[in-house]
Amino acid sequence: MAEVERAARRALDEVRHAIAGYRAPSLSEELETATRTLGVAGIETTVSPADGPIPAAAETLLAWAVREAATNVLRHSRARRCWIGLRVDEAAATLEVRDDGRAGHAPDAARSTRRPDAAAGNGLAGLAERIGGAGGRLEVGALPGGGYRLRALVPLEGVLP
Secondary structure: OHHHHHHHHHHHHHHHHHHHHHHOOOHHHHHHHHHHHHHHOOOEEEEEOOOOOOOHHHHHHHHHHHHHHHHHHHHHHOOOEEEEEEEEOOOEEEEEEEEOOOOOOOOOHHHOOOOOOOOOOOHHHHHHHHHHHOOOEEEEEEOOOOOEEEEEEEEOOOOOO
8 A cells, every 4th residue: 555655646746747847937928928917907017138048947937926026016016117127147047026016014024025915825935935946036025215126036057145
């Protein structure tokens, strides 16, 4: 019975890996969807693409970050403008999403993983876990002049310093 249980667990793991591969988002598709969805909501969106290619593993993580950031802008910010910027250098690929909406944060909110008015859930916490698992870093919080920023840094190799 123990061997049957191990075989079943291995098969389940293989199915989960296969499904995860099918559901992996595309960065370009997520950027298009975010721009379109935010636009329909009346939020003017500007996207600054990366200067060079982003490796596939980093691209997938950044695609998840775009999805989560756009969802949060739509649900919580009441923003009129949103800026999405991508950058890649020899060490990391970086995504930064800023909005001009209400911050509504306590002074220590820059360390928070979600807006105070956001429902509890796995959104930013799950994203931080995914990015951290790849050796990266997720930074979120209120901006000094108002608005909110999400910044995801994904190393191209290994772990960020």
